[in-house]
Amino acid sequence: xxxxxxxxxxxxxxxxxxxxxxxxxxxxxxxxxxxxxxxxxxxxxxxxxxxxxxxxxxxxxxxxxxxxxxxxxxxxxxxxxxxxxxxxxxxxxxxxxxxxxxxxxxxxxxxxxxxxxxxxxxxxxxxxxxxxxxxxxxxxxxxxxxxxxxxxxxxxxxxxxxxxxxxxxxxxxxxxxxxxxxxxxxxxxxxxxxxxxxxxxxxxxxxxxxxxxxxxxxxxxxxxxxxxxxxxxxxxxxxxxxxxxxxxxxxxxxxxxxxxxxxxxxxxxxxxxxxxxxxxxxxxxxxxxxxxxxxxxx
Ligand code: PSU
Ligand code: MN
Numbered sequence: 001x002x003x004x005x006x007x008x009x010x011x012x013x014x015x016x017x018x019x020x021x022x023x024x025x026x027x028x029x030x031x032x033x034x035x036x037x038x039x040x041x042x043x044x045x046x047x048x049x050x051x052x053x054x055x056x057x058x059x060x061x062x063x064x065x066x067x068x069x070x071x072x073x074x075x076x077x078x079x080x081x082x083x084x085x086x087x088x089x090x091x092x093x094x095x096x097x098x099x100x101x102x103x104x105x106x107x108x109x110x111x112x113x114x115x116x117x118x119x120x121x122x123x124x125x126x127x128x129x130x131x132x133x134x135x136x137x138x139x140x141x142x143x144x145x146x147x148x149x150x151x152x153x154x155x156x157x158x159x160x161x162x163x164x165x166x167x168x169x170x171x172x173x174x175x176x177x178x179x180x181x182x183x184x185x186x187x188x189x190x191x192x193x194x195x196x197x198x199x200x201x202x203x204x205x206x207x208x209x210x211x212x213x214x215x216x217x218x219x220x221x222x223x224x225x226x227x228x229x230x231x232x233x234x235x236x237x238x239x240x241x242x243x244x245x246x247x248x249x250x251x252x253x254x255x256x257x258x259x260x261x262x263x264x265x266x267x268x269x270x271x272x273x274x275x276x277x278x279x280x281x282x283x284x285x286x287x288x289x290x291x292x293x294x295x296x297x298x
Pocket of ligand 1: 020022023026027028100101102103119120121122123124135136137138254255256258262277281
C-alpha cells in the first residue's frame with residue numbers, strides 16, 4: 001500500500017502529507033488537473049515533507065503514487081470512480097480505479113499513519129439540504145478520524161453557515177490560519193467568524209497534539225486564498241447563481257453535485273475559478289507540508 005518514498009519517510013521520521021485525488025479527477029479540468037497534482041506534491045516537498053497522493057488503482061489502495069500513476073489518473077479519457085469512505089471496500093473487492101475524496105483520503109491516511117492532509121475546500125452542507133439531506137461525508141469522516149486537514153474553508157458552493165454549525169455539532173475544531181474570519185474558498189472571507197486561530201505551523205501542530213488527548217476527531221485548519229488570486233465578489237456571486245441554476249435545472253443529485261457545480265462555476269467565470277482553485281490548493285499543500293514537518297519534529 002505504501003510507496004517506497006513514503007515508507008522511507010516514515011523510517012526516517014520525516015513529515016508526510018496525504019493529498020486527495022478526487023480534486024484531480026473530478027474537481028478540475030484537464031490539463032490543469034495534472035499540473036495541480038504535480039504542483040501540490042512539489043509544494044509539500046519544498047516545505048520539507050513528503051507527499052502521499054492517495055487513490056485506489058486496480059483495487060489496490062495506494063499511498064504515494066508515481067508520476068506515471070498520477071498522469072494516468074488525470075487522463076480525462078479514463079473512467080475513475082469517486083470514492084468516499086463507504087466506497088473503498090467495494091472498489092477494492094471489485095478491482096476498480098478510484099479517486100478518494102477528503103473522507104476517503106483521511107480514512108486511508110489514518111490507517112497508514114499519516115496525520116496531516118491538504119485539499120482545496122472541505123465538503124459540507126449543500127444549499128437546500130433541509131430538503132435534500134445532501135451533506136458531505138467529509139464532515140462525518142472528519143468527526144471520527146484524527147487527521148488535521150488544511151483547506152480554504154468549505155467550498156463556497158455550499159451553505160457555509162450550516163456547514164459551520166455541523167462542524168460544531170460534530171466536535172470538529174476549526175482554526176483559522178492567521179485569521180479569525182472563516183475563509184470563503186474562492187474568496188478570502190466567507191462572512192463568518194471563528195473563535196480560534198493559529199499563527200504558525202508549530203502552533204497548529206501543538207494544538208492538534210493537545211486536541212488528540214481529549215477528542216477522537218480531526219481538525220480543520222482554514223487558510224484563506226491569497227489576495228492576488230481571490231475572485232472578484234461580484235463575479236463569484238454571479239457565477240455561483242448560474243452554476244446553482246444549472247444543477248437545479250438538470251436535476252443533478254448525489255456525488256455528481258459537487259463536480260458539476262465546480263465545472264459550471266468554471267464555465268461561468270471563464271476559467272478564473274480554476275486558477276483560484278489552483279492557487280489555494282497549492283498554498284494549502286505547502287502549509288500542510290510545514291505543519292507535517294513541525295508535527296514529526298516534536
Ligand atoms: N476541494 C477542491 N475541489 C474538489 C474537492 C475539494 O478544491 O473537487 C473535492 C474533495 O474530494 C471533497 C469533495 O472531499 O470535493 C466533496 O465532494 P462531496 O460534496 O460529494 O462530498
Ligand atoms: Mn453529497
